[in-house]
Amino acid sequence: MSGIEITNLRKSFGNVRAIKELTLTIPNGVFCVFLGPSGCGKSTMLNCVAGLEDVTSGTIKIGGHDVTNLPPHARDIAMVFQSSLLYPHLTALQNIRMSLKNSDTDAVEAKRRIDHAVGILEIASVLDKKPSAMSGGQRQRVAMAKAIVRNPTAFLMDEPLAALDAALRQSLRLELVVLQRQLGTTTIFVTHDQVEAMTLGDLIVVMNDGRVEQIGTPDEIYNNPATKFVAGFIGSPPMNFFEGQVEDSNNGPTLRTQYGPIAIPRHLFDRMGGSAHSLGVRPQHIDINRTKTDGSIPGTVFAIENLGKDSVIILHDTAGHDYRVLVDPDHGYTVGESTYMCLDLSQAHLF
Amino acid sequence: MVMAYPMGYAIWLSMQEVSFFGGFRTSFVGIENYREALYSDNFWWSVRVTVQFVLVSVVLAMLIGLGLALLMHHVRRGRALLGAIIILPWSISLYGAGVMWQYLARGQSGVASSLINRMLGRTTPDTAVEYSLISSEQIVNLLALGNAWNLAPLVAFFLLANLKTIPERLYDLARVDRLNVWQRFLIVTLPPLQYTLFVFTTITLIMSMKLLDFIFVMSAGGPGDASATLTFRLFDLAFRQSNYGLSAAMSFYLLFLIIGSALALFFFWGRRLEDT
Numbered sequence: 330m331s332g333i334e335i336t337n338l339r340k341s342f343g344n345v346r347a348i349k350e351l352t353l354t355i356p357n358g359v360f361c362v363f364l365g366p367s368g369c370g371k372s373t374m375l376n377c378v379a380g381l382e383d384v385t386s387g388t389i390k391i392g393g394h395d396v397t398n399l400p401p402h403a404r405d406i407a408m409v410f411q412s413s414l415l416y417p418h419l420t421a422l423q424n425i426r427m428s429l430k431n432s433d434t435d436a437v438e439a440k441r442r443i444d445h446a447v448g449i450l451e452i453a454s455v456l457d458k459k460p461s462a463m464s465g466g467q468r469q470r471v472a473m474a475k476a477i478v479r480n481p482t483a484f485l486m487d488e489p490l491a492a493l494d495a496a497l498r499q500s501l502r503l504e505l506v507v508l509q510r511q512l513g514t515t516t517i518f519v520t521h522d523q524v525e526a527m528t529l530g531d532l533i534v535v536m537n538d539g540r541v542e543q544i545g546t547p548d549e550i551y552n553n554p555a556t557k558f559v560a561g562f563i564g565s566p567p568m569n570f571f572e573g574q575v576e577d578s579n580n581g582p583t584l585r586t587q588y589g590p591i592a593i594p595r596h597l598f599d600r601m602g603g604s605a606h607s608l609g610v611r612p613q614h615i616d617i618n619r620t621k622t623d624g625s626i627p628g629t630v631f632a633i634e635n636l637g638k639d640s641v642i643i644l645h646d647t648a649g650h651d652y653r654v655l656v657d658p659d660h661g662y663t664v665g666e667s668t669y670m671c672l673d674l675s676q677a678h679l680f
Numbered sequence: 681m682v683m684a685y686p687m688g689y690a691i692w693l694s695m696q697e698v699s700f701f702g703g704f705r706t707s708f709v710g711i712e713n714y715r716e717a718l719y720s721d722n723f724w725w726s727v728r729v730t731v732q733f734v735l736v737s738v739v740l741a742m743l744i745g746l747g748l749a750l751l752m753h754h755v756r757r758g759r760a761l762l763g764a765i766i767i768l769p770w771s772i773s774l775y776g777a778g779v780m781w782q783y784l785a786r787g788q789s790g791v792a793s794s795l796i797n798r799m800l801g802r803t804t805p806d807t808a809v810e811y812s813l814i815s816s817e818q819i820v821n822l823l824a825l826g827n828a829w830n831l832a833p834l835v836a837f838f839l840l841a842n843l844k845t846i847p848e849r850l851y852d853l854a855r856v857d858r859l860n861v862w863q864r865f866l867i868v869t870l871p872p873l874q875y876t877l878f879v880f881t882t883i884t885l886i887m888s889m890k891l892l893d894f895i896f897v898m899s900a901g902g903p904g905d906a907s908a909t910l911t912f913r914l915f916d917l918a919f920r921q922s923n924y925g926l927s928a929a930m931s932f933y934l935l936f937l938i939i940g941s942a943l944a945l946f947f948f949w950g951r952r953l954e955d956t
Contacts, residue, residue, distance in 0.1 A: 381852050402858035410849050418871035427867070431858040 331393060332357040332515030333378065333483055338387035340373055347373040349539040351387070355532065358513045360506070362530035364520060366562070370539040371519045372487055378517060379485050380404050392482035402431070407476035408485045412492040413468045415460045421471045422456040428475050439478070446474040449508070465493045469501055473508065484509070484516040490525065502528055523563050527551070535559050557680035560609045566641050566653040568678075569615065571608040571626070575679065584608050587648070588626045591672065597679045609678040612655040616671040617642065617662070625669035628652055630662050644668065694928035706925075713929035723930060725905065726913040730889060730937070732820050733827075733909055737888040738881055740828035745835025745880070746873070752836065753843045763837075770833035778897025781826040785813035785898075816906035819899050823907055826898065827888055835880045842873045878950050882942055889938050910934045 333355040340348040348370045355361045363371040376382040378389055380401035388397045396404040407428070415424045425446065429439045447453050450470045455463055463471065469489060476484055490498045490505075506529055509516050520526055526533050527547045535542040535550060535558070543555040554560035560568045573586035575593065582598035583590040591608065618625065628644030631651070635658060642662060644652045652670060662668065694713055696706040717723045748766050755762055769777070784791045792811045802808045813822050846868065854864045892911040895901065901908035901916065908916070910930065918927035 376852075379852075379856065381855060400858075401852075401856045406856070408853070408856050410853060414847065414849050414853055416850065416853070416867055419867065427857050427859070431860070431863075 331355075331390070332359060333361075333517065334388075334390040335374075335378070336388045336390075338374070338377060338389065339385045340370075340377055340382065341385045347539055348377070351541060353534060353541070353544065355515055355517065357392075357515055359531045360509050360516045360518065360529060361532040361534060362518045362520060362526040363534050363536060364523060364526040364530075364562075365536035365542075367521055369536045371521075371536050374536070375485055375487050375517060375519050378483075379406055379408050405482040406485055407479040407481040407483075409472045409476050409487070409489045411488045413465075413472035413489050415468060415472060415475070417460050420457050420459055421452065421463065421467075421474075424460070424471060425475045425478055428479050432479070442478040442480065443474075446477040449511070450474045450477075466497050466501060469493070473505075477512070482515065484514050486516065486518045488520055489518075491520075491522075498525075505529065523565065527563070535562065537562075552676075554609075554678060557607055557609065560678055560680065564611060566612045566655065568609045568611050569652045569654075570680075571610070571672075572606060573608070575605045586626070588646075589624075591624055591626075592674075593679065594674050594677075597674070597677060600679070605679040607680040608672075608674075609680060610672050610674070611676065612641065612653045614673040614676050615652070615654045616673070617644070617654050617656065617660075617668045618671060619666075619668060621669050622671060625671050627667065627669055630664050630666045630668060633662065633664065644670065690928050690931060693924055694932060696925050698922070698924040700922060709925065713925045714932075716926055717930050717933060722905070722908075722913065723933075726908050726910045727933075727937070729820055729905075729907060730909045730911075730934075733824050733907075734885060734888045734941075736821055736824035737827045737831070738884050740825060741831040741835055741884045742877060742881060744828055744832035746839055746877075748832060748836035749839035749843055750869075752840050766836060767833045769829050770831075772830065774830060774891070774894040775897055777826060777830055778894045781822070781894075782814070782898045785822055814899060814903065816903045819903065819907045823895055823899060824888075827891060827894060828884075830894070831884050831887065835876075835884070838876050838880065839873055842876050843869070846872055875953050878945070878953055882945050882950075885941060885945065886938055889934065889941075910937070 331354060333353075335351055335353045338348055338351040339346070351374060363374060365371045373382060377384050378391075380396065380399060380403075384397060388395055390396065391404055391406060394405075401408075415421075416427065419427065422443075425443055426439070429442070434442070447456065450473055452467065452470050452474055455467050455471065458467075460468055460471075472489065490501055493501065502525060518525075518529055520529075527550075530547055532544065533547055533550050534544050537558050543550060543559045545553070545555075550559060550563055554563065557570070561570070571584065571586055571591065573584040573591070575582060575584050575598065577598065580592070581595060582593045584593055593608070617628075621627070626646070628646050630642055631645040632643040634641040634643070637658070640656050640658045640660060642654045642656055642660065644654065646652065654670065656662075695708060695710055697709045697712070698704075698706050752759065752762060752766065772780075783789065790811070790813060792813050793809065796811055797803070797808045800809070813819075850868045851864065854868050859867060890911060891909070892915055895907060895909060895912050896915070899907045901912040905913075911934065914927040914930045914934065917923045917930065
């Protein structure tokens with residue numbers, strides 16, 4: 330059985346095309362993360378799946394049923410909103426009950442489900458509290474309990490962890506993954522945070538400007554980015570790009586840059602052909618030296634970010650482009666120093 | 681000094697018998713004026729009229745205010761114009777409003793007569809019926825409506841400010857939870873308005889209890905004394921009948937009524953809002 334099937338989905342607001350074209354099948358039980366910068370259409374997509382927005386065209390199936398024209402409550406979904414939104418004037422228990430108030434669930438079954446949800450989320454102690462008296466983590470758990478008691482075919486989550494501090498977000502992320510595995514419910518999770526996407530998702534859908542850039546596992550997205558946007562968006566510090574013209578000559582393929590030619594491995598060239606104009610290299614695949622070597626690229630140290638375990642050196646070339654290089658903290662470089670970048674192209678990408 | 685002198689003078693006055701004939705003089709009568717008020721049918725009638733006037737005023741002001749706020753919140757086009765029209769009644773002086781409402785309500789040229797004749801199709805003077813809204817049965821409600829018409833815009837704008845703070849997403853949550861229109865109103869819309877509703881119930885209650893000018897202009901306490909609220913009664917006693925002592929004593933009963941009902945409101949309603 331399929332979890333969620335979206336076919337040729339389009340959504341416009343007046344003349345603005347928020348979702349240009351989206352076709353996607355999320356297998357049953359999969360945790361799927363929609364990742365993209367703000368305004369890329371990911372929240373609009375979630376609203377369309379939830380039934381909070383009408384689609385302009387296309388179909389949405391949940392659990393094999395066409396729900397395109399059904400109201401939200403008839404779609405067999407549960408939604409967790411941004412910052413774990415709850416009714417502010419109701420207690421935790423009343424909030425959870427509200428999920429079943431107008432459903433066909435009888436009282437005995439409702440109580441059983443609520444007890445079950447309260448048990449697995451360990452929120453018995455906050456049931457009498459109102460949201461304003463709960464911590465961010467407790468609100469998040471109550472919002473999850475409110476979703477779980479509906480026993481839905483799919484969970485839809487719109488940046489539920491966005492407003493929490495970093496430490497709490499990290500622990501709740503883990504809880505969320507464990508809970509989703511335990512329940513086996515198909516989940517769509519929308520976020521702009523790439524770390525959240527990489528750690529939560531079985532499947533990541535990277536969106537940009539109303540379009541899907543790439544669909545894949547976290548591993549595929551990171552190691553084989555399909556577009557330059559995906560390559561630049563995933564990974565921290567972000568990938569470096571060297572612009573130029575790709576040519577194939579007797580000496581093998583090269584990228585002609587303003588600093589001279591850079592030899593490109595044959596396998597990269599074969600995959601992309603001559604249309605590429607951008608070479609992507611992750612910060613950990615660049616070495617810096619004080620002396621010029623063959624094919625190295627000059628850069629001046631502009632800033633140094635010390636991350637503890639390692640440091641990021643930000644270099645400027647003469648045109649003012651930024652390049653980030655990951656080095657050991659005992660690198661010994663100082664701001665303003667002239668250096669040369671040495672690229673390890675075995676794991677580079679051409680776009 | 682500003683507070684104490686008139687207050688002290690009123691207390692002194694309420695314990696005096698004031699006479700004008702044979703020269704202005706006063707004599708101390710103790711609590712006689714207070715006792716006389718309690719034994720006066722006119723006083724109890726005025727208390728009754730005041731309570732009815734205030735209750736209807738407050739309920740109407742709140743309902744109309746809430747209705748206008750919801751209207752302004754949901755209208756998409758022409759919001760500024762609508763807001764300007766809605767705030768207008770508030771900016772009209774109650775004296776002027778009294779004159780206007782009297783014209784609207786009276787028999788020959790009033791709204792009720794015109795509507796009835798229009799519906800019955802009577803266009804000639806000899807067949808036209810005359811229906812005045814200024815009747816002893818309806819006058820208090822009519823005064824309260826006029827008063828509410830004047831107070832509601834301010835209530836509406838404060839409620840609108842509250843409505844604007846409700847996150848849109850809560851309405852989405854209500855849709856996923858399949859709440860109907862009434863449940864949505866009770867669970868999402870109404871709770872954040874409670875405090876403003878309480879404050880304005882108290883304000884409109886006090887303002888209505890001490891209202892005089894509108895009543896003075898529109899009905900002058902009439903017909904008969906059908907709309908003689910306490911304020912009108914004590915104005916009448918003091919400045920028409922020159923019974924200053926009794927009037928001052930009654931004014932203290934009005935003060936007790938105002939303080940008592942405001943405290944009761946706080947005790948039964950306001951106090952509970954503090955922990956929400």
